[in-house]
Amino acid sequence: MLSRKELFKDTLKKAAHAWKRTVELHLTEEEANLLRLYIDQPGYVDLHWVMFVPAIKGQGTEEQQKKWLTMAYKFQIIGTYAQTELGHGSNVQGLETTATFDPSTDEFIMHSPTLTSSKWWPGGLGKTSTHAVVYARLITEGKDYGIHGFIMQLRSLDDHSPLPGITIGDIGGKFGSGAYNSMDNGVMRLDHVRIPRDQMLMRLAQVTREGKYVHSDVPKQLLYGTMVYVRQTIVADASRALSRAVCIAVRYGAIRKQFGSKAGGPETQVLNYKTQQSRLFPFLASAYAFRFVGQWLKWLYTDVTQKLESKDFSTLPEAHACTAGLKSVTTSATADAIEECQKLCGGHGYLNSSGLPELFAVNLPACTYEGDNVVLLLQVARFLMKTVSQVASGKQPVGTTAYMGNIQHLMQCKSVVNTVEDWLNPAAIKEVFEARALRMAVNCAQNISKAPSQEEGFEAAVAHVQLIIVTKFIEKLQEDILGHGVKEQLQKLCGIYALHLIHKHLGDFLSTGCVTARQGSLANERLGKLYAQVRPNAVALVDAFDYTDHYLGSALGRYDGDVYSALYKEAWKDPLNETVVPDGYQEHLRPLLKQQLKLSRL
Numbered sequence: 001m002l003s004r005k006e007l008f009k010d011t012l013k014k015a016a017h018a019w020k021r022t023v024e025l026h027l028t029e030e031e032a033n034l035l036r037l038y039i040d041q042p043g044y045v046d047l048h049w050v051m052f053v054p055a056i057k058g059q060g061t062e063e064q065q066k067k068w069l070t071m072a073y074k075f076q077i078i079g080t081y082a083q084t085e086l087g088h089g090s091n092v093q094g095l096e097t098t099a100t101f102d103p104s105t106d107e108f109i110m111h112s113p114t115l116t117s118s119k120w121w122p123g124g125l126g127k128t129s130t131h132a133v134v135y136a137r138l139i140t141e142g143k144d145y146g147i148h149g150f151i152m153q154l155r156s157l158d159d160h161s162p163l164p165g166i167t168i169g170d171i172g173g174k175f176g177s178g179a180y181n182s183m184d185n186g187v188m189r190l191d192h193v194r195i196p197r198d199q200m201l202m203r204l205a206q207v208t209r210e211g212k213y214v215h216s217d218v219p220k221q222l223l224y225g226t227m228v229y230v231r232q233t234i235v236a237d238a239s240r241a242l243s244r245a246v247c248i249a250v251r252y253g254a255i256r257k258q259f260g261s262k263a264g265g266p267e268t269q270v271l272n273y274k275t276q277q278s279r280l281f282p283f284l285a286s287a288y289a290f291r292f293v294g295q296w297l298k299w300l301y302t303d304v305t306q307k308l309e310s311k312d313f314s315t316l317p318e319a320h321a322c323t324a325g326l327k328s329v330t331t332s333a334t335a336d337a338i339e340e341c342q343k344l345c346g347g348h349g350y351l352n353s354s355g356l357p358e359l360f361a362v363n364l365p366a367c368t369y370e371g372d373n374v375v376l377l378l379q380v381a382r383f384l385m386k387t388v389s390q391v392a393s394g395k396q397p398v399g400t401t402a403y404m405g406n407i408q409h410l411m412q413c414k415s416v417v418n419t420v421e422d423w424l425n426p427a428a429i430k431e432v433f434e435a436r437a438l439r440m441a442v443n444c445a446q447n448i449s450k451a452p453s454q455e456e457g458f459e460a461a462v463a464h465v466q467l468i469i470v471t472k473f474i475e476k477l478q479e480d481i482l483g484h485g486v487k488e489q490l491q492k493l494c495g496i497y498a499l500h501l502i503h504k505h506l507g508d509f510l511s512t513g514c515v516t517a518r519q520g521s522l523a524n525e526r527l528g529k530l531y532a533q534v535r536p537n538a539v540a541l542v543d544a545f546d547y548t549d550h551y552l553g554s555a556l557g558r559y560d561g562d563v564y565s566a567l568y569k570e571a572w573k574d575p576l577n578e579t580v581v582p583d584g585y586q587e588h589l590r591p592l593l594k595q596q597l598k599l600s601r602l
């Protein structure tokens with residue numbers, strides 16, 4: 001119900017309070033991050049911690065880190081990540097902002113040469129940030145060395161006004177009434193703004209006092225390292241958002257009753273309808289699947305970071321492919337699922353008080369930010385094509401592509417599934433997913449060799465990423481899992497996750513010969529049985545997410561199930577209900593009604 005200005009100020013207030021508590025309680029960086037989650041409104045702090053600080057950590061020298069991170073940790077400065085421009089987003093190499101070195105003053109001149117080079121979108125840039133890591137083309141000795149990161153001060157630390165040569169503002173209202181409107185995504189134009197040479201982030205490359213460009217011995221892809229880090233955190237965000245939506249839809253489905261009453265008896269809970277289960281339970285399974293793969297991805301990222309520190313860059317391409325692919329698949333599935341959860345809750349799901357419209361609006365842009373999901377899957381495809389060609393030349397693949405080493409078997413194997421029960425076997429499930437992913441990648445590599453096209457491989461990339469998610473779920477079930485019967489429930493959800501994908505992508509599985517039509521139909525049969533088995537525990541499985549009513553923010557998803565009185569109460573809070581007769585009655589309704597009445601009496 002807040003206006004844009006009120007919403008923005010409210011976010012500033014909450015973020016400031018969280019910061020105060022972080023200091024008072026001496027929270028670690030990880031704990032502070034968790035606390036920030038509960039602000040639950042996108043705001044400048046996200047960019048400060050999730051992008052500005054990691055960019056300096058990843059691309060700054062030790063000296064630069066010491067100087068800037070010290071201030072950033074104490075919130076003496078607030079930073080953002082200014083990469084995207086009005087005319088350029090996905091194609092980072094196409095950015096136009098320039099950073100031209102002037103040896104006479106030992107400075108870079110930061111400039112926006114065109115309208116399309118205006119920085120556009122960075123969160124917190126519009127009204128809050130005092131500093132930014134700005135991405136620009138480095139030009140020295142008359143040569144363009146491509147995109148590099150630079151730390152720029154944007155606003156005065158005394159009165160917050162923009163520094164000379166910098167035009168800065170908010171880019172305007174966004175999708176939905178609340179959602180991302182709490183964030184001041186910004187526009188910025190630079191008019192020959194000078195910054196000292198040592199504000200170029202110099203871990204990857206340096207410009208000497210004389211203006212000479214010098215490469216470090218680290219791969220230039222580390223320029224994109226901050227994005228790898230954030231994509232990994234976005235997978236965890238997606239799982240959290242999906243579990244919130246599913247929690248609302250499952251709990252409401254147990255309360256809502258329609259049809260089916262016999263002789264005046266109670267109607268049927270909508271959650272008992274098979275159609276409801278087949279639409280909703282795959283999301284429940286996905287919420288668990290994304291959580292487990294998110295935990296694994298966090299481990300992978302930590303492992304890669306440790307290797308990078310000891311100058312082992314070998315796992316960087318895999319980390320890029322996994323973060324890009326999983327960010328893409330999980331955020332797309334989550335946005336689609338939240339939208340479907342609204343429909344699963346019927347008309348009441350469309351009310352803001354259901355919590356679903358806000359959840360959808362705030363998570364939808366995750367399909368676009370940190371890399372458009374299609375563009376990122378094409379990166380995965382590129383990685384797969386390289387791996388296929390390495391396999392063809394005898395190299396043994398490792399990590400998430402290790403299955404490709406089993407090429408002889410996977411290219412010709414036939415699924416062992418013969419009965420409905422066989423689809424309970426994790427090894428049988430894994431094999432068909434591996435065979436499908438490999439066959440699609442190999443087909444794609446063959447097509448590309450005939451008619452090269454950058455866009456080939458999108459579907460092969462999806463198949464590979466789905467294999468990773470299924471595999472990580474299966475591996476999770478091999479761990480010790482505490483709690484009576486918990487493992488059994490998770491096994492059922494794992495089955496639902498995998499089999500619903502077989503159902504959804506049956507065309508791929510059939511056309512690659514990984515599954516026969518009969519096996520496809522057995523999978524559907526198994527799926528139906530699993531839905532019925534999960535039904536009695538569905539509410540417990542969403543209660544297990546352990547969300548408070550306050551955090552869930554939904555009249556439909558209340559723990560106590562007292563949905564109707566909550567909806568009724570929420571309705572009366574609407575500003576339209578502040579008066580019995582609405583504003584505008586005197587000007588617009590009364591004259592009209594009176595006039596019509598007069599006419600009817602003539």
Ligand SMILES: CCCCCCCC/C=C\CCCCCCCCC/C=C/C(=O)SCCNC(=O)CCNC(=O)[C@H](O)C(C)(C)COP(=O)(O)OP(=O)(O)OC[C@H]1O[C@@H](n2cnc3c(N)ncnc32)[C@H](O)[C@@H]1OP(=O)(O)O
Pocket residue numbers: 036037040041042043046047050081083084089090091092093123221222224225227228230233237316317320358359362368369370371372375379382
């Ligand atoms: C109900 C209310 C709920 C409220 C909830 C809110 C709660 C909030 C609380 C917490 C929030 C948590 C925090 C969330 C924060 C999210 C904030 C998001 C803010 C958004 C920020 C942004 O969007 S920043 C801008 C992002 N931009 C992009 O991602 C651009 C995408 N484009 C690219 O990355 C590149 O251009 C692309 C990779 C597509 C192409 O690169 P290019 O160099 O042109 O070409 P290419 O030849 O393909 O690649 C060269 C080479 O490099 C390899 N490579 C590419 N990328 C990487 C990489 N990242 N790492 C490693 N290697 C990489 C590539 O594979 C190639 O390798 P080779 O094949 O040559 O070996």
Ligand SMILES: Cc1cc2nc3c(=O)[nH]c(=O)nc-3n(C[C@H](O)[C@H](O)[C@H](O)COP(=O)(O)OP(=O)(O)OC[C@H]3O[C@@H](n4cnc5c(N)ncnc54)[C@H](O)[C@@H]3O)c2cc1C
Pocket residue numbers: 047081082083084087088089090091120121122123180185365368369370371372373374375378455
């Ligand atoms: C809420 C939000 C917050 C953001 N925060 C920040 C931030 O803090 N800092 C920052 O720098 N940026 C930020 N961004 C910008 C974001 O990173 C870009 O929007 C994103 O990278 C996509 O780029 P684009 O908008 O240029 O889309 P485009 O690349 O123009 O995409 C348009 C369409 O073209 C398709 N397409 C593009 N290239 C290809 C291709 N090669 N093959 C096939 N299809 C293609 C895409 O799939 C898409 O459908 C934010 C964006 C949003 C929405």
